[in-house]
Amino acid sequence: xxxxxxxxxVEEQLRSLCLKDFPCGHGCWSRSRGSIFEEQSWGxxxxxxxxxxxxxxxxxxxxEHLTSPLSPWQHEGSWSPQARTLRELSVRTPxxxxxxxxxxxxxxxxxxxxxxxxxxxxxxxxxxLRELVLSANKISELQAExxxxxxxxxxxxxxxxxxxKGLSSQPLPCLQHLGLGCNRLGSPADIQYLTGTLWxxxxxxxxxxxxxxGQRALVDALVTLPCLRTLVLEGNPLTFTPSYPGFxxxxxxxxxxxxATRVTPDDHHRFEGLAKMRDWIVDQAMATVTVRxxxxxxxxxxxxxxxxxxxxxxxYSYFVNYEFLSQPxxxxxxxxxxxxxxxxxxxxxxEKMDRGIVGIYETPKENCEEETTNTPMPDTxxxxxxxxxxxxxxxxxxxxxTHKLAWAESMDYDHxxxxxxxxxxxxxxxxxxGLWLTVEEEKVxxxxxxxxxxxxxxxxxxxxxxxxxxxxxxxxxxxxxxKDKKKKKDSIMDLVQDTPIRRTLGSIHVPLQDLVxxxxxxxxxxxxxxxLTEQSTRAMPPRDKDPSKKAKHDKKKEDKTTKSSADxxxxxxxxAPPSKSKGKGWKESQADFRMDDNSAPSPNQFESMTVEFTxxxxxxxxxxxxxxxxxx
Numbered sequence: 001x002x003x004x005x006x007x008x009x010v011e012e013q014l015r016s017l018c019l020k021d022f023p024c025g026h027g028c029w030s031r032s033r034g035s036i037f038e039e040q041s042w043g044x045x046x047x048x049x050x051x052x053x054x055x056x057x058x059x060x061x062x063x064e065h066l067t068s069p070l071s072p073w074q075h076e077g078s079w080s081p082q083a084r085t086l087r088e089l090s091v092r093t094p095x096x097x098x099x100x101x102x103x104x105x106x107x108x109x110x111x112x113x114x115x116x117x118x119x120x121x122x123x124x125x126x127x128x129l130r131e132l133v134l135s136a137n138k139i140s141e142l143q144a145e146x147x148x149x150x151x152x153x154x155x156x157x158x159x160x161x162x163x164x165k166g167l168s169s170q171p172l173p174c175l176q177h178l179g180l181g182c183n184r185l186g187s188p189a190d191i192q193y194l195t196g197t198l199w200x201x202x203x204x205x206x207x208x209x210x211x212x213x214g215q216r217a218l219v220d221a222l223v224t225l226p227c228l229r230t231l232v233l234e235g236n237p238l239t240f241t242p243s244y245p246g247f248x249x250x251x252x253x254x255x256x257x258x259x260a261t262r263v264t265p266d267d268h269h270r271f272e273g274l275a276k277m278r279d280w281i282v283d284q285a286m287a288t289v290t291v292r293x294x295x296x297x298x299x300x301x302x303x304x305x306x307x308x309x310x311x312x313x314x315x316y317s318y319f320v321n322y323e324f325l326s327q328p329x330x331x332x333x334x335x336x337x338x339x340x341x342x343x344x345x346x347x348x349x350x351e352k353m354d355r356g357i358v359g360i361y362e363t364p365k366e367n368c369e370e371e372t373t374n375t376p377m378p379d380t381x382x383x384x385x386x387x388x389x390x391x392x393x394x395x396x397x398x399x400x401x402t403h404k405l406a407w408a409e410s411m412d413y414d415h416x417x418x419x420x421x422x423x424x425x426x427x428x429x430x431x432x433x434g435l436w437l438t439v440e441e442e443k444v445x446x447x448x449x450x451x452x453x454x455x456x457x458x459x460x461x462x463x464x465x466x467x468x469x470x471x472x473x474x475x476x477x478x479x480x481x482x483k484d485k486k487k488k489k490d491s492i493m494d495l496v497q498d499t500p501i502r503r504t505l506g507s508i509h510v511p512l513q514d515l516v517x518x519x520x521x522x523x524x525x526x527x528x529x530x531x532l533t534e535q536s537t538r539a540m541p542p543r544d545k546d547p548s549k550k551a552k553h554d555k556k557k558e559d560k561t562t563k564s565s566a567d568x569x570x571x572x573x574x575x576a577p578p579s580k581s582k583g584k585g586w587k588e589s590q591a592d593f594r595m596d597d598n599s600a601p602s603p604n605q606f607e608s609m610t611v612e613f614t615x616x617x618x619x620x621x622x623x624x625x626x627x628x629x630x631x632x
Contacts (some may be wrong), residue, residue, distance in 0.1 A: 003117045003118050004114070004115045004116055004117055004118070004138075005116070005117075005118045005119075005120045005122065006111065006116050006118065006119045006120060006122065006123055006134070007120050007122025007123070009111050009114040009115075009116050010109065010111065010122070010123075013079050013080075013083075013111070014102070017083060017086065017087055078110070079109065079110045079111065079112075080106055080108050080109055080110060081108055082105055082106045082107065082108065085105075086102065086105055086106075089105075103125040103126050103127065104126070104127050104128050105128075106126050106128070106129065107126075107128045107129055107130040107131065108129075108130065108131040108133075109123075109126065109129065109131070109132050109133070110131075110133040111133070111134055111137070112133060112134075112135050112136055112137075113135070113136040113137065114137060115137065115138060116134060116137040116138065116139060117137065117138040117139060117140070118139075119134070119139060119142055119143065119146050119147070120146060121145075121146045123146060123147060123148065124146065124147075124148055126148060127148065127150070128150060129148045129150055129151060130150060130151065130152045130153065131151075131152065131153040131155075132147070132151055132153065132154055132155070133153070133155040134155065134156055134159065135155055135156070135157040135158055135159075135179075136157070136158045136159075137158075137159055138159065138160055139156065139159040139160060139161060140159070140160040140161060140162060141161070141162075141163065141166050142156070142161065142166050142167045143166045143167075143169070144166065144167050144168065144169050144170035144171065144172065145169070145170050147172060149172060149173065149174070150174060151172050151174065151175055152174050152175060152176045152177070153175075153176065153177045153179075154172070154175060154177070154178055154179065155177070155179035155206075156179055156180055156183065157179050157180075157181045157182055157183075157206065158181070158182040158183075159182075159183055160183065160184060161180065161183040161184060161185060162183070162184040162185065163185075163189070163190065164180075164185070164190050164193035164194070165189075165193065167193070168193040168198050171198040171199060172199075173200070173201065174201060175199060175201060175202060176201055176202060176203045176204065176227075177202075177203065177204040177205075177206075178199065178202060178204070178205055178206070179206040180205075180206060180207055180210070181206040181207060181208035181209050181210065181232065181235075182208065182209040182210070182235075183210060184210075184211075185207070185210045185211065185212070186210045186211025186212045186213065186236070186237075187211075188214065188217060190212075191212075191214070191217055191218055191221045192221065194218075194221045194222060194225075195221055195224045195225070196224035196225045196226055197224070199225060200226065200227070201227055202225050202227060202228060203227050203228065203229050203230065204228075204229065204230040204231075205222075205225070205228060205230070205231055205232070206232040207231075207232060207233055207236065208232045208233060208234045208235045208236070208259075209234070209235035209236070210235070210236055211236065211237065211425060212233070212236045212237070212238055213236070213237045213238050213283055213424045213425060214238070214283060215238045215241060215243065215244065215247060215248070215281060215283060216278060216281055218238070219247065219248065219251045219252070219275075222251075222252060223251060223252060228252065228254065228255070229254060229255060229256045229257065230255075230256060230257040230258075231248070231252070231255055231257070231258055231259075232258075232259055232260065233248070233258070233259060234259045234260075234516075234517065234518055235516055235517070236428075237424030237425050237427065237428045238283065238424065239516075239518070240285035240421075240424055240427060240428070240431075240515070240617060241281075241282070241283060241284065241285060241424070242285075242286055242617075242618050242619050242620050242626075243274070243280075243281050243282075243620055243626065244619075245258055245259070246270070246271035246274045246620050246621075246622075246623065246626065247271070247274050247275065247281055249263060249267055249268060249271050249274075250268070250271040250272060250273065250274040250275040250623070251275040253268060259518060270621070270622045270623065271620075271622065271623050272623055273623045273627075274620075274623040274626055277623075277626060277627070280626065283422070283424060284420060284421060284422045284424070285420070285421045285424060285427050285617065286418060286419070286420055286421075286617070286618035287324075287418070287419045287421065287615060287616070287617055287618070288416060288417070288418050288419075288614075288615070288616045288617075288618060289322065289324065289400070289416070289417045289418075289419065289613075289614070289615055289616075290414075290415065290416050290417075290613070290614040290615075290616070291320045291322070291402050291413050291414075291415040291611065291612070291613055292412070292413065292414060292415075292612035292613075292614070293410055293411060293412045293413060293414075293611075293612050294318065294320065294410075294411045294413070294439060294609070294610070294611050294612075295409065295410050295411075295607065295609070295610050296528075296530070296531070296607040296608050296609035296610055297318060297407060297411070297439070297441075297505065297531065297609055298531055299407055300314075300316040300407060300441075301407075311446075311447055311448060312445040312446055312447050312498070313445070313446040313447075313495060314443060314444070314445055314446075315406075315443070315444045315446065316406070316407055316441060316442070316443055316444075317404040317405060317406055317407075317441075317442045317444075318404065318405055318406075318407065318411060318439065318440065318441055318442070318505075319401055319402045319403065319404045319405070319413075319439075319440050319442070320401070320402045320413065320415070320437065320438070320439055320440070320611060321399045321400065321401050321402075321437070321438045321439075321440060322399070322400055322435055322436070322437045322438075322510075322613070323397045323398070323399060323400075323435040323436050323437075324397060324398065324400055324419055324430075324435065325395070325396070325397060325398075325419070325421055325423075325426060325427060325430055326396040326397055326398045395426060395429055395430050395433060397430070397435070399438075400417060401440075402415040403415065404442060418618075428516060430512075431512045431513065431515050431516050432512075432513060432516060434509055434510055434511045434512050434513070435509075435510050435512065436507055436508070436509055436510070437507065437508055437509075437510055437526055437611060437613060438504050438505075438506065438507040438508075439504070439505045439506050439507075439528060439609065439611060440502055440503070440504055440505065441502065441503045441504075441505050442500050442501070442502050443500065443501045443502075443503070444497050444498065444500050444501075445497070445498040445501075446495035446496065446497050446498070447495060447496050447498070448494065448495060448496070449494040449495060449496045450496075505528070505531055505609065506528035506529065506531065506609055507528070508526045508527070508528050508611075510522075510524050510526060510613060510615075512615060515615070515617060520616065520617045520619055521614065521615070521616045521617070522614065522615045522616075523613075523614050524612075524613045524614070525610055525611075525612060525613075526610060526611040526612075526613050527608050527609075527610050528608070528609040528610065528611065529608055529609065530606055530607070530608050530609070531609050
């Protein structure tokens with residue numbers, strides 16, 4: 001697609017006004033202009049008779065055609081407030097509509113989403129232009145010499161501007177608002193063009209959704225703007241740091257609005273003195289990830305076969321994996337366990353998405369085996385202004401794991417891990433993309449230790465029918481009597497464990513875009529759906545095809561029962577002696593009885609599996625808090 005100039009887009013908007021067509025312009029439809037035409041005529045002809053007979057309208061009627069909401073000649077004119085007044089002038093004083101008057105009449109132009117890629121010198125014809133909005137176009141470079149010196153508002157949101165050098169070559173002395181949001185800016189070279197020597201009258205500056213990371217360098221430039229009162233930095237990587245927005249507010253005490261939020265005197269007071277702690281301002285983010293509890297996991301003991309042999313003893317444990325950046329977090333803390341959070345190497349999820357495979361916790365093959373469940377993964381592309389950049393950006397992530405717990409209806413992990421990220425640009429891409437969370441099941445088979453061999457572990461066992469199933473010691477306390485029984489059992493059974501078998505029960509994508517938009521916390525109740533087992537499938541009642549047949553069958557069964565009761569009341573001589581042989585019908589009836597007895601669904605059998613998950617950005621809420629953290 002070829003380049004498109006701003007002058008061409010403006011000319012198309014001017015032609016859409018139809019200044020020479022009805023009801024505008026010098027047409028014969030105006031009664032006042034029709035009488036002038038008659039006075040200047042030297043004679044009449046057939047054509048003149050046709051004009052004389054044509055209907056003429058008063059000026060008020062023509063104005064109503066322009067302004068009535070139901071009129072087909074009404075023009076919206078959202079691209080400029082002066083478009084409507086210019087059409088009204090074309091009815092009242094059409095003789096004024098010449099080129100220079102039309103261009104000088106406009107002081108606002110809003111050319112939005114018109115595919116403009118070049119700003120040429122045609123804009124200089126608008127000598128009284130005050131506001132120029134060029135949002136959602138394809139402008140990559142802007143030359144200040146092609147802009148009228150009368151400009152007070154210049155909006156370039158959602159373009160492709162990658163440098164401010166051309167715009168700063170000839171600064172606009174009257175400019176009060178400069179909108180540069182959602183462009184390809186953010187380098188240290190761009191910061192040097194945001195000084196008061198170039199923009200002495202600048203009151204409002206929009207740098208949102210860009211790539212600025214150096215907070216101190218940006219503040220050093222913005223502090224030179226004497227009239228700056230409104231600043232927008234939302235969507236920049238620097239907003240993830242704990243010192244934002246406190247350091248900005250204390251360094252720029254004249255700010256009235258920051259990120260579309262009113263700055264109060266209390267805000268300035270809370271962060272007073274933070275600007276003097278420049279040495280403690282570090283361009284890194286601190287994110288705290290919390291996994292609280294899991295609910296809805298089916299009880300694995302429900303699927304135990306009663307006729308299975310006593311060994312092996314099977315134990316089940318469960319844990320949660322979640323993605324985070326590959327940069328190792330220093331000094332992680334994990335509540336509820338003795339060791340810190342582990343970060344095992346993981347194939348990037350982008351590769352697994354391309355292959356259509358669920359992100360599974362990966363460990364060396366000699367340590368465990370895996371049973372994978374292929375689950376289609378949804379499209380996780382971040383639908384934001386930076387989607388074009390993040391789609392082609394490779395983000396290295398690893399899987400972090402919680403500690404393992406034995407099965408319970410509610411497994412409380414209270415796992416907390418603190419991640420420190422120094423690459424703010426990659427962290428922004430990761431947050432826009434979101435993370436994947438999986439729930440894993442680990443199954444361990446244990447066998448009796450051979451004589452003379454040192455057992456690997458001793459596990460407590462639990463009877464379920466005729467099968468012994470082991471569960472790791474849970475975090476709940478029991479009485480002294482049960483402890484003695486387990487100690488006695490442990491002394492008898494020395495078990496050797498096989499290689500653990502891990503299985504992914506479910507995975508879900510957790511969006512984190514709210515962290516980029518200014519929120520400090522994302523609380524997600526991850527619903528992974530109902531996990532059906534063989535037992536729960538058997539427990540589902542069959543659907544009757546014909547309810548009437550079921551009613552007839554129940555009636556016949558009731559009649560047979562009544563008749564059998566009557567025969568029993570008549571005496572025992574007519575009753576056949578019980579047969580010693582147990583035929584096929586007896587086995588089927590007994591099997592049906594056992595199935596009906598065991599197929600009663602458990603309370604959590606059809607409950608959705610949910611995970612309570614939280615990501616929180618650490619922020620300084622006052623200068624005293626920052627000082628306490630810096631000098632504990």
